[in-house]
Amino acid sequence: MKKGLKLFTILGIDIRLHYSWWIIFAILTWSLSTAFFPVFFPTYTSIEYWVMGVISSLLLFVSVLLHELSHSIVARFRKIKVESITLFFFGGVAGITREDLEPASEFLMAIAGPIFSFSIAGLFYLIYAFNGNGYLHAISYYLYQINFIVGAFNLVPGYPLDGGRAFRAILFWHYKDLRKATRIASYGGRIVALLLIVLGILTFSGGGLWFILIGMFLYFIAGASYEQVVIKEALGKISLKELIQKKFLTLDPSMSFSNFLQKYKNTEVDVFVVKGKNFLGLLDIKQISKVPPKIQSRITLRQITPGYNSVDSLKPSQSVYDAFRLFSERNMEVLPVMEKGKLSGIVSQKAVINRLLWELKFSRKDI
Ligand SMILES: [Zn+2]
The missing domain is CATH 3.10.580.10 (CBS-domain)
Structure with a gap:
């Protein structure tokens, strides 16, 4: 998970870009420039669509980065060290040194991200609504929707999505057993992943490929995160x-x-x-x-x-x-x-x- 190009350090946290991001960036820019913008705002030239596509993809990247930083800022308030953030295409993974978080800390850290995404979605909505026309109008139209989707998607109660982390925190608080809590929450993650893949297959002609990609990725990390907790629990206390x-x-x-x-x-x-x-x-x-x-x-x-x-x-x-x-x-x-x-x-x-x-x-x- 740690692999990726290091971009810069902010608030003492290394920001890394996962390799998959480049491919997704290209596909996203391409689909925005050739499909999304021409459909919703049909009066521009194709060069203008490409400029809007690139700017929108970059702004989505910035939004995802800020979403991740919002988790880190809460972590900092709760005195939890975040070493790095690796950005994937639809979200990020924060490298937190401690996994044995207190349920309250994990819950607050987890919900900070979706709250941020909904807020920035609201901000872009205002820009969209009060800029009657022009590039900004079009770009903010996309960004308010995509940030709303990022917020909503991350609220899904499947570990390791934010909603899944919040869910795990509640389970951990209830059962006092981190492994059991992670197991249940990552089952949630796998169920959501499979539903996304099925949804993707059903809507394949209408952009369902995204659901399949996200579903496969989520399925993989749900399993990997659980294994990591099991290994950590088995070996973490042995000197x-x-x-x-x-x-x-x-x-x-x-x-x-x-x-x-x-x-x-x-x-x-x-x-x-x-x-x-x-x-x-x-x-x-x-x-x-x-x-x-x-x-x-x-x-x-x-x-x-x-x-x-x-x-x-x-x-x-x-x-x-x-x-x-x-x-x-x-x-x-x-x-x-x-x-x-x-x-x-x-x-x-x-x-x-x-x-x-x-x-x-x-x-x-x-x-
Ligand atoms: Zn998040």
Whole structure:
């Protein structure tokens, strides 16, 4: 979910654009310029329609961005940190560091978005109504409707839409069980998604494709969000200390590769810590590509070992869930655990996954 182009930072929040947005931007501009505006405002030239289409798409983007920021502003008032916002075509996803929100905070944060969308829809309606003609009249005609739709759509009680989040907050407050609340709310999300897809198929000739696209997207994120809550619940309270491997073989970065092969060919270890002055790296046997025998004696371990920086390492005070997230972002099999600039051990992705399976199988209630 985090993937996307970083645009800028506002109020300390990174604003990212999901890749899908570009395609949707193109399709939206195209359909506004060739269908929507010519149908409702038939007196313009085709260049004017394209200008209106581009401006409207950009203003929709700004509206969605402000909708997301309205969630973040409430979050800030409730002292919840929002790290980033990723904008998708019909909404955004806020990267909130804590998922164990208090029900009241989650409820207020969730409803802020639709309230904002309805307000801005009202504002565009006034612009539309008091500007009898011209571009502004036409553009605000589209924007008041689309913002109203964004507000109404987000109120649907399917997680992770805003309405679904508010719904989950109420369920969480009632059941005192976040997983149960998320499960029910994301069932809601999937039901809404399936209804949208059916509606899209029934109205296919009249623009139903949008419903199908939105439905498919919603179905996917409803499932993914629930899985994330389950994983977080299973691993979030387990200290990383439990999984730290304290015993590891430390090698000198200046050791030649041929020397290394000679010395460790019978070992069962497949990850070595390569540590020297100003250098720390993890040498994973599985990730070294073939080195021709001729040059093996000239190559040092430092040359084939990827170095680490603080971004790619964990701290002992973190949870196993933090490790899980870093592994899925970084695509590495082993990560170093550092404390005050010193290596205190290593953690493998395998250990994290095993622990997750263990927790899901033996320690938890039904999923
Ligand atoms: Zn929202």
